[in-house]
Amino acid sequence: MWWKTARTRLDLGQRGMIMGILNTTPDSFSDGGSHAGVEAAVAHARQMIADGAAIIDIGGESTRPGAGEVAVAEEIARTAPVIAALRAEWAGAISIDTMKASVAAAALEAGADIVNDVSGLTADPDMERVCVESGCGVAVMHMQGDPRTMQVAPDYEDVVAEVRRFFEERLLSLVAAGIDAEAICFDPGIGFGKTVEHNLALLRALANLNVGGRPLLLGVSRKSFIGRVLGSTDLADRSWPTVAITAWAREAGAMIHRVHEVRPNTQALRMTEAILQGGNSAFSG
Template sequence: MDDTKIKIMGVLNVTPDSFSDGGLYASFETACAQAEKMIAEGAAILDIGGESTRPFSDPVSTDEELKRVIPVIEAIRQKHDIPISIDTMKMEVAKKAIAAGATIINDVSALRGDPRMGELAADTRADVILMHMQGTPADMQVKPTYDNVVEEIIDFFKERIDYALGCGISRDRIIVDPGIGFGKNLAHNLSILKHLDRFATLGLPVMLAHSRKRFLGEITGVQAEIERDIATAVVAAVCAAKTIDYVRVHDVATTRQAIRLAEAIDCAR
């Protein structure tokens, strides 16, 4: 089923308060069932998160985050060899997630949140996703400001990539994510989408994590986050003509259909 050039990362929020699906998969049983569904629908990677990073969210304790994610990672790994990403800013959570079977660290702070995270990634040879965020989840949407959002994100990545390399993380294990909706307004998000090809100049795989974000509702008028999957799929299809390697989405099946169609058109003579 994993038959697209752009690889699909399925989002599994094991939280009661995530912005679009908080509470839907907070129990062990519902989380495992959703993981099975996304794998069957063609997810190439599963991204497991136990702490919401929605705008104005508060952090949770390490113990609570571990309690949410570790049993789910263990259960998935017992049945599947699919790559598993742990979405966390905490080194202790990432460490135990890797011991449970995760192979990727998805750090929205780009290794800034916990100074031990870079060393852990180097020691365990985990892949690392470095995401751009202006501010923190608690304040990032108060008044995001840029002179040139795309070029400033690229400069940020250059510094963070150098930092990651300095930690001992090999370059072939780094993915960058421009951070749609993380300290960006509608104009910023649209500029990122228009100029996605610029991020290829970094020479690293690029991931776009736009699924169900508020800017899609601002454009389409669809207010309910869970009803923004068509808009999410359209953006994923646009990525087929861009230099994007991964899309991180909640609805794997709809996104896969859109990508397959867009890639077929792109490959036509």
């Protein structure tokens, strides 16, 4: 299994990959303001790379429930300089987390390889064109509603079937628009317009969400449904359950794991793969 990006093809045939989260926002739900400014952001990226991240996902607009919208110019100012600085010193994969075509274009010009769009390339009518012209990798996420309204009253008849149908439609539509099928991966959008029960149903059914042989990306890191399951409001209590989900999801076939804490989740991937494959996939970070 390969994931084609603007500069390379990522081999996901045997080993999963960690996508390290780098928020350059003041208001992200768990690390807002921690990595503002190019120097602090790049320093954090270096640490995540040392800890095992194969992809760094850079975002300049919070998508937490109820978050306000950020102007295009501000989002570019938060992300493009960080991407350019990281690209100058690292040859690995860089992703831009945005729903805006202009932000994606600026990020790709600065050196990004992948567009990670929580709207599944539906929010901005120019996003498909930007992705086609750049030949970038595309992470297509499912979301019911938008970040400002998505958690008001999520409702599905069958969340697994509906998410799968969305993936099938997006694959056909994006390929017809000119995006290489090999450049597409899918994300079920845990926590994006879903209740706790919807999230758990999707996690149980990950093996049924494989569409077109494309890889699955999973983002559960520190999300509120974990706290609700555990009956805890302490953000720190979500760290090890995230690691547990990473191991479970890798066994179920999810190959890309978007997380805040890279090292323990990388260790979970390598240990799970050693068990699955019967070989030595030991962590060496």
